[in-house]
Amino acid sequence: MQSTPSRTPMAGGFLLTASILVGAVAGALRGEATVGLLAGLAVGCLLTLAVWLIDRARG
Numbered sequence: 001m002q003s004t005p006s007r008t009p010m011a012g013g014f015l016l017t018a019s020i021l022v023g024a025v026a027g028a029l030r031g032e033a034t035v036g037l038l039a040g041l042a043v044g045c046l047l048t049l050a051v052w053l054i055d056r057a058r059g
Contacts, residue, residue, distance in 0.1 A: 009055055023044075
């Protein structure tokens with residue numbers, strides 16, 4: 001019988017959402033909302049990937 005791991009995995013969804021929103025707002029303030037949104041998406045994906053890799057290394 002296999003036991004389930006007792007640790008709770010980390011989640012990076014908040015980082016992704018927050019970076020998209022911050023990027024869109026910052027881009028809108030500069031007159032380029034789409035560029036800001038895409039930059040925020042790229043940063044959020046990198047942060048989420050980093051969280052996933054760190055979580056995977058912990059386990």
